Amino acid sequence: xxxxxxxxxxxxxxxxxxxxxxxxxxxxxxxxxxxxxxxxxxxxxxxxxxxxxxxxxxxxxxxxxxxxxxxxxxxxxxxxxxxxxxxxxxxxxxxxxxxxxxxxxxxxxxxxxxxxxxxxxxxxxxxxxxxxxxxxxxxxxxxxxxxxxxxxxxxxxxxxxxxxxxxxxxxxxxxxxxxxxxxxxxxxxxxxxxxxxxxxxxxxxxxxxxxxxxxx
Ligand code: PRT
Ligand code: MG
Numbered sequence: 001x002x003x004x005x006x007x008x009x010x011x012x013x014x015x016x017x018x019x020x021x022x023x024x025x026x027x028x029x030x031x032x033x034x035x036x037x038x039x040x041x042x043x044x045x046x047x048x049x050x051x052x053x054x055x056x057x058x059x060x061x062x063x064x065x066x067x068x069x070x071x072x073x074x075x076x077x078x079x080x081x082x083x084x085x086x087x088x089x090x091x092x093x094x095x096x097x098x099x100x101x102x103x104x105x106x107x108x109x110x111x112x113x114x115x116x117x118x119x120x121x122x123x124x125x126x127x128x129x130x131x132x133x134x135x136x137x138x139x140x141x142x143x144x145x146x147x148x149x150x151x152x153x154x155x156x157x158x159x160x161x162x163x164x165x166x167x168x169x170x171x172x173x174x175x176x177x178x179x180x181x182x183x184x185x186x187x188x189x190x191x192x193x194x195x196x197x198x199x200x201x202x203x204x205x206x207x208x209x210x211x212x213x214x215x216x
Contacts, residue, residue, distance in 0.1 A: 001046050001200075002046065002196070002197045002200055003045075003046045003047070003048065004046060004047045004048075004067050004068065004197065004200050004201065004204070005047075005048055005049075005050055005065070005066045005067050005068070006021075006026075006047065006048070006049050006050070006066060006067070006068045006069065006070070007049075007050050007052050007056075007057045007060040007061055007065075007066035007068070007069035007070075008049060008050075008051065008052075008057065008069065008070045009051065009052060009053060009054035009057060009070075009071075010032040010033060010051050011054075012093050013054065013070055013071075013072070013092070013093050013185055014032055014033075014051075016090075016092035016093055016185070017070050017090070017092065017185075019211070020090060020092075020208050020211045020212070021042075023207050023208070023210070023211035024203070024204050024207040024208060024211070025043075025044065025207070026042050026043070026044055026047050026204075027042055027043040028040045028041075028042050028049055029041045029042060029043065032051045037051075038050060038051050038052075039051075046200065050065075050066055054071065054072065054075055055075050055078070055079075057069040057070065057071040057075065057188070058071055058075060058076055058079035058081070058084060058188060059079070061083075061084055061188050061189070061190050062079075062082055062083040062084060062190070063083075064190045064192060064193060066190070067189065067190050067193040067194075067197060067201060068187060068188070068189050068190075068193075068201065068204065069187075069188045069189075070090065070185050070186070070187055070188070071185060071186060071188060072093055072162075072183055072184070072185050072186075073181070073182075073183045073184060073185070073186060074097060074123060074126065074162060074183050076186060076188065077123070077125065077126050077181075078123055078124070078125045078126060080125075083190065083191055084188045084189070084190070084191070085188065085189045085190075085191050085194055086186050086187070086188050086189075087187060087189060087205055088186065088187040088205065088208055088209055088212065089184055089185075089186055089212070090184065090185050090186060090187055090208065090212055091184050091185075091212055091215065091216065092184060092185045093183075093184065093185045094164070094182070094183065094184045095162045095163060095164040095183050096162070096163050096164075096179050096180075096181070096182055096183060097123065097126060097160065097161075097162055097163075097179070097180040097181045097182075097183055098160070098161065098162075098163045098176040098177075098178065098179055098180060099119075099130075099158055099159070099160055099176070099177050099178040099179075099180065100148075100151075100158065100159050100160075100161060100163070100169055100174045100175060100176045100177060101151060101157060101158045101159075101174065101175060101177055102151040102152060102173055102174055102175075103173050103174065103175055105151070105157060105158075107158065107177040107178070108177070110157065111134070111136055114137070115137075116137045116138070116139065117131075117136060117137070117138045117139070117157045117158055118138070118139045118141060118155070118156045118157050118158070119131070119138045119139070119140055119141065119156055119157065119158045119159065119160060120140075120141040120142075120143050120147055120150035120151075120155055120156035120158075120159050120160075121140065121141070121142070121143065121147060121159055121160035121161065122142070122143055122144060122145065122147060122161070123160050123161075124140050124142050126160065126180060126181075127140055127160040127180075128140060130160070130180045141155065141156055147159040147160075147161045148161065148168055148169065148172040148174060149172070151174065152172060152173065152174075158177075159174070160180065162183060163176055187205070187208060189201065189205070
């Protein structure tokens with residue numbers, strides 16, 4: 001029998017995916033938070049999970065090292081989606097991609113004046129397209145985390161980051177000034193694997209789709 005490999009990241013995506021996997025009859029035999037294993041066996045001998053960085057999920061699926069993966073739309077947008085089939089919005093790990101500035105910085109005025117803005121972000125591709133669409137000139141500064149710090153120390157006028165509760169912005173004297181897109185996590189499938197292993201993959205897609213509908 002073909003074996004199926006599913007790539008996902010630990011933390012919120014793993015936690016919110018566990019019930020969907022369970023609905024599909026897939027139960028991991030280890031907990032990635034306590035185990036250091038990167039390959040997790042499941043109750044099904046033909047299904048294993050691999051634990052990778054959230055932003056690496058599309059890469060594993062693109063090259064067929066994983067047949068399926070679960071990744072945020074933020075990550076998929078930056079990756080570009082080559083080689084990936086995206087059949088399902090799982091409606092998990094929801095948040096919003098926002099532009100934020102330090103309290104007191106007049107973003108609208110800067111935009112209206114046509115000022116050139118310095119924007120720090122992990123999401124360079126998404127940010128570039130957003131500001132190009134608005135006709136705002138930006139210098140993008142690539143960061144790998146803790147974007148909230150950038151406006152506070154004069155690295156940038158604005159950041160592009162994910163916001164869910166808003167607590168992180170608040171704690172750092174920042175305010176959201178613009179929404180770029182709603183984010184949720186998507187199931188992605190390697191296009192070749194879908195053809196070759198459809199008999200095993202399709203039932204997983206179907207049960208995930210049912211589980212999402214039931215949670216809605
Ligand atoms: O942590 P690591 O660098 O390994 O990767 P990652 O941050 O991409 O992974 P992880 O597990 O933190 O996030 C995985 C996915 O969860 C992301 O790709 C998003 O699609 C989704 N998600 C949902 C979020 C959030 N909500 C979220 N709030 N990802 C990150 N955040 C961060 C945000 O960047 C900010 O620093 O949480 C902070 C804001 O949260 P609030 O509640 O204070 O607003
Ligand atoms: Mg994180």
